[in-house]
Amino acid sequence: MAIPRFWREIGSRYNLIGTKCSNCGKVDFPPRAVCPDCGRKSIGKMERLQLAGKGTVVTYTVIHDAPAQFEMQKPYVMAIIEMDEGARLTAQLIDVKPEDVKIGLRVHSTFRKLGQEGEAGVIHYGYKFRPAVSN
Amino acid sequence: MRDVAVIGVGETEFGELWDRSFRDLGIEAGLKAIQDAKIASEEIDAVYIGNMSAGKFIDQEHVSALVADYAGLADMHLPTVRVEGGGACGAIALLQARLAIASGMYDIVVVGGAEKMTDVGDVQAAEILSSTADQEWESVFGATFAGLYAMMARRHMHEYGTTREQLASVAVKNHKNGALNPEAQFQKEITLDAVLNSPMVAEPLGLFDCAPLSDGAAAVVLCAADKARKFTDTPILFKGSGQASDFLALHDRRDLCTMDATVVAGKRALAEAKLEPKDIQVAEVHDNFTITEILAIEDLRFVEKGKGGPATLDGVTALNGKFSINTSGGLKARGQPVGATGVAQAVEIVKQLRNEAGKRQVVGARRGLTHTLGGTGATAVVHIFERGD
Amino acid sequence: MNAGIVSYGGYIPRFRITPQMIGAVWGADGEAMGRGLNIKSKSVPGPDEDVITISVEAARACMAKVDIDPTEIGAIYVGSESHPYAVKPTATIVAEAIGSAPVMTAADFEFACKAGTAAVQATMGLTLSKMMKYGLAIGSDTSQGAPGDALEYSASAGGAAMLIGTDHVIAEIAHTVSYTTDTPDFWRREGQRYPSHGGRFTGEPAYFKHVLACANLLFKRAGSKPEDYDYAVFHQPNGKFPVRAAKQLEFKDVQIDTGLCVRDIGNTYSAAILVGLAAILDEADPGDRIFAVGYGSGAGSDGFDITVTDQIKKINRHATHTIKQQIADHVFVDYATYAKYRGKILLREA
Numbered sequence: 001m002a003i004p005r006f007w008r009e010i011g012s013r014y015n016l017i018g019t020k021c022s023n024c025g026k027v028d029f030p031p032r033a034v035c036p037d038c039g040r041k042s043i044g045k046m047e048r049l050q051l052a053g054k055g056t057v058v059t060y061t062v063i064h065d066a067p068a069q070f071e072m073q074k075p076y077v078m079a080i081i082e083m084d085e086g087a088r089l090t091a092q093l094i095d096v097k098p099e100d101v102k103i104g105l106r107v108h109s110t111f112r113k114l115g116q117e118g119e120a121g122v123i124h125y126g127y128k129f130r131p132a133v134s135n
Numbered sequence: 136m137r138d139v140a141v142i143g144v145g146e147t148e149f150g151e152l153w154d155r156s157f158r159d160l161g162i163e164a165g166l167k168a169i170q171d172a173k174i175a176s177e178e179i180d181a182v183y184i185g186n187m188s189a190g191k192f193i194d195q196e197h198v199s200a201l202v203a204d205y206a207g208l209a210d211m212h213l214p215t216v217r218v219e220g221g222g223a224c225g226a227i228a229l230l231q232a233r234l235a236i237a238s239g240m241y242d243i244v245v246v247g248g249a250e251k252m253t254d255v256g257d258v259q260a261a262e263i264l265s266s267t268a269d270q271e272w273e274s275v276f277g278a279t280f281a282g283l284y285a286m287m288a289r290r291h292m293h294e295y296g297t298t299r300e301q302l303a304s305v306a307v308k309n310h311k312n313g314a315l316n317p318e319a320q321f322q323k324e325i326t327l328d329a330v331l332n333s334p335m336v337a338e339p340l341g342l343f344d345c346a347p348l349s350d351g352a353a354a355v356v357l358c359a360a361d362k363a364r365k366f367t368d369t370p371i372l373f374k375g376s377g378q379a380s381d382f383l384a385l386h387d388r389r390d391l392c393t394m395d396a397t398v399v400a401g402k403r404a405l406a407e408a409k410l411e412p413k414d415i416q417v418a419e420v421h422d423n424f425t426i427t428e429i430l431a432i433e434d435l436r437f438v439e440k441g442k443g444g445p446a447t448l449d450g451v452t453a454l455n456g457k458f459s460i461n462t463s464g465g466l467k468a469r470g471q472p473v474g475a476t477g478v479a480q481a482v483e484i485v486k487q488l489r490n491e492a493g494k495r496q497v498v499g500a501r502r503g504l505t506h507t508l509g510g511t512g513a514t515a516v517v518h519i520f521e522r523g524d
Numbered sequence: 525m526n527a528g529i530v531s532y533g534g535y536i537p538r539f540r541i542t543p544q545m546i547g548a549v550w551g552a553d554g555e556a557m558g559r560g561l562n563i564k565s566k567s568v569p570g571p572d573e574d575v576i577t578i579s580v581e582a583a584r585a586c587m588a589k590v591d592i593d594p595t596e597i598g599a600i601y602v603g604s605e606s607h608p609y610a611v612k613p614t615a616t617i618v619a620e621a622i623g624s625a626p627v628m629t630a631a632d633f634e635f636a637c638k639a640g641t642a643a644v645q646a647t648m649g650l651t652l653s654k655m656m657k658y659g660l661a662i663g664s665d666t667s668q669g670a671p672g673d674a675l676e677y678s679a680s681a682g683g684a685a686m687l688i689g690t691d692h693v694i695a696e697i698a699h700t701v702s703y704t705t706d707t708p709d710f711w712r713r714e715g716q717r718y719p720s721h722g723g724r725f726t727g728e729p730a731y732f733k734h735v736l737a738c739a740n741l742l743f744k745r746a747g748s749k750p751e752d753y754d755y756a757v758f759h760q761p762n763g764k765f766p767v768r769a770a771k772q773l774e775f776k777d778v779q780i781d782t783g784l785c786v787r788d789i790g791n792t793y794s795a796a797i798l799v800g801l802a803a804i805l806d807e808a809d810p811g812d813r814i815f816a817v818g819y820g821s822g823a824g825s826d827g828f829d830i831t832v833t834d835q836i837k838k839i840n841r842h843a844t845h846t847i848k849q850q851i852a853d854h855v856f857v858d859y860a861t862y863a864k865y866r867g868k869i870l871l872r873e874a
Contacts, residue, residue, distance in 0.1 A: 005271075009271060010620055011620075014580075014617075014620055014621045015620070015621065015623065030271075030272060036382075036387075050623075058290070058386075058391070059286040059287070059289045059290040059293070059391055060286060060289060061282045061285035061286045061289060061337045061338050061339075061340075062335070062337065062338040063277065063279055063281075063282045063285075063336075063337045064334070064335045064336055064337065064338075065261065065279065065281060065336045065337065066277075066279070067258065067261065067262050067265070067274075067277070067279060068258055068262070069277075070277050072571040072572075072864065072865070073571055073572065075335075076277065078276075078277055078278050078279075078282050078286070078337075079286075080286055080385065080386045080391070081386075088386040088387065089272065089386055090269075090272060090273045090276055090278050090283075090384065090385070090386050091276050092276060092277045094570070094572070095538060098338075103289075103290070103293050110577075110581065111577050111580040111581060111584070111621055112570075112572040112573065112577050113571075113572040113573065113574060113576075113577055114275060114276065114277075114572075115275075123574075123576070123608055123609075124275075125576065125577065125580075125617065125621075126275075126276065127276075128276075128572065133844070133845055
């Protein structure tokens with residue numbers, strides 16, 4: 001039962017909390033203690049930053065051989081998304097047909113179930129992305 | 136720093152080896168290597184074991200002591216080291232052992248790599264493999280190991296026009312080579328069509344774009360070069376070694392179509408060896424997926440970036456082509472017991488350089504290279520070997 | 525000074541299934557069932573959705589319309605009869621997901637389909653008493669009907685959030701009144717998978733008795749008549765009950781049309797009346813008056829007399845998809861997929 005392991009990441013998994021290096025401005029997700037570009041100069045200078053949730057698909061795949069937690073959703077789409085703030089992350093794309101996914105697709109974050117520790121265990125939530133809605 | 140040579144090699148067959156345990160496999164390969172080196176147990180100074188995940192596959196940690204024990208070496212109270220680094224652990228173990236001998240600390244070290252992957256179910260084995268990716272920020276969100284490599288393939292197709300046929304030609308070539316290798320898990324050739332029509336695992340990679348899960352072990356005996364002639368007429372020398380790391384998560388890498396760790400490790404190895412890629416005749420590169428071999432031959436500069444697909448389809452990397460890549464059959468056809476990979480690749484190169492590769496011999500092979508990856512490319516290790524004479 | 529709605533948001537899952545598809549599996553005339561219930565389709569939550577994810581989406585849609593510091597929300601209450609946990613509140617997860625935590629209070633409510641309106645009343649009290657600046661009341665459900673049961677044709681999924689306060693109110697709640705009795709028309713025992721109900725007993729002595737009594741109390745309290753209102757919205761377990769109630773109270777069809785979302789999305793239980801109210805707020809103009817009476821089995825009704833203010837023009841009602849847009853953004857699934865998503869298929873133990 002990995003309760004603390006998941007609980008610890010709630011800020012980033014629910015709310016896309018990352019860090020911004022106040023030395024060079026680079027944004028990282030998830031949060032880092034040290035900027036990969038600035039090294040030691042950035043220690044103590046990493047500021048908490050909430051990503052806005054908007055990004056662009058950089059690459060993707062449709063997964064057919066699924067791990068246990070994703071059995072119900074296969075085939076499902078996974079993508080690497082470049083967030084508008086510059087950081088990239090890996091997430092599932094939902095509310096989209098696999099054939100409609102393209103590199104360059106604009107997406108925004110949603111809140112979904114990632115899995116659970118069995119029928120009697122804790123449920124884990126986090127981000128998944130869907131095509132950006134136009135309003 | 137002293138030169139180091141390989142004086143003996145050994146390996147088990149690779150495959151679904153139901154009747155052999157992890158201990159059985161490690162011992163078999165080790166004993167074969169020791170016999171091949173014609174050394175006595177008393178002459179061994181240390182044992183290094185590459186193993187990715189015995190803890191998860193068979194609930195056993197501390198496998199370094201385990202293997203030395205069951206090889207009959209417990210009474211000698213040797214130093215034993217278990218090395219982990221995702222799929223690169225066998226190659227890292229080789230490098231660590233080489234450094235130990237080069238430093239003068241030891242004269243003779245046995246290096247083994249072993250993995251027992253079929254004691255758990257398929258789904259669980261795949262999940263264990265994906266723990267070498269970023270567990271918290273890739274695996275938890277649904278990215279499987281194949282899915283991550285598939286995303287590299289998709290981007291490579293987008294940037295360089297690489298096609299599924301070109302990817303498939305890697306598998307076809309490696310199966311052709313594997314058919315000539317009595318130790319290979321798969322000894323049947325496959326057609327391009329069979330690869331293209333295999334069930335999808337993670338698009339664009341189908342079942343035949345993916346190396347299998349295997350049981351197996353390989354071992355080599357390393358010896359200080361100035362003492363090697365005592366044991367063998369064909370010592371194979373380390374000419375250069377390079378190891379590099381990179382961001383753990385694929386999404387943090389500088390370029391999704393380049394494994395910077397391979398580029399740097401390759402440069403370091405070639406620099407030490409004072410060689411260029413064109414000086415290498417045969418190489419065993421990491422082909423856990425077809426795309427991985429394409430990236431490897433580009434990043435090791437055997438071919439230009441972006442040209443790995445067409446080069447493979449055109450036969451540039453076929454047996455006795457311009458560069459013979461994965462003559463053993465690669466991870467794809469020879470098999471992929473993860474911890475054994477780096478060591479098994481070295482065994483193949485040694486056999487090639489000794490002219491002992493039988494039907495898959497590369498004519499005139501003098502220098503060979505191994506390339507091994509951990510995770511989705513967060514670790515890369517390159518070794519360059521040359522005949523000692 | 526009155527408390528009122530400061531912002532609102534709703535979330536309807538995209539998947540839909542029709543009564544015909546359900547009837548076909550159970551050897552019933554689904555088409556006729558649909559006509560009888562005045563339901564064309566109902567929403568189906570995806571396999572990675574539940575009351576917690578739906579509540580978060582509704583709450584975020586609510587916060588997106590206004591520029592309010594979430595730490596000024598002093599209480600979050602989520603009403604549902606299908607919380608994912610029997611113990612561990614949905615409300616705390618919503619609190620983290622919108623940035624309100626940790627200096628605030630939270631709890632989950634249950635009162636069948638009126639748990640959401642009960643949460644609205646509680647937050648009205650907390651903000652009127654100046655204990656806090658804002659309270660967030662959510663009604664959200666992914667309720668199920670037993671396979672083949674009449675309820676299966678209507679039980680659906682959705683959520684709506686109402687941010688309640690006394691400042692910058694877009695719709696003032698001038699009056700609220702309730703009518704509550706011990707009436708066992710529909711219930712679910714702890715541990716039971718599906719609810720049970722009293723068949724025709726759920727009509728006259730339950731829904732209609734409480735809705736009409738509450739409505740009449742509200743007219744009296746507000747000193748109003750049906751023609752004083754631009755909109756009316758009732759709890760909508762199907763498309764017939766609220767229409768009949770409206771008629772009995774002498775409202776016109778045009779007054780209840782906007783809020784009658786059940787026809788497309790089915791009965792979203794604790795969300796139902798709040799989703800209807802959200803649909804109205806999506807298009808209402810300043811000065812519009814809304815008559816809202818919910819109902820929860822067990823049983824009770826909460827009624828609200830609401831007047832839209834000028835402030836509604838100052839919030840961004842299009843920050844996220846409106847209820848109408850969400851209703852239109854749908855994907856139909858067949859019964860097998862619906863059964864798979866709703867966990868009605870016996871799976872191997874994980």
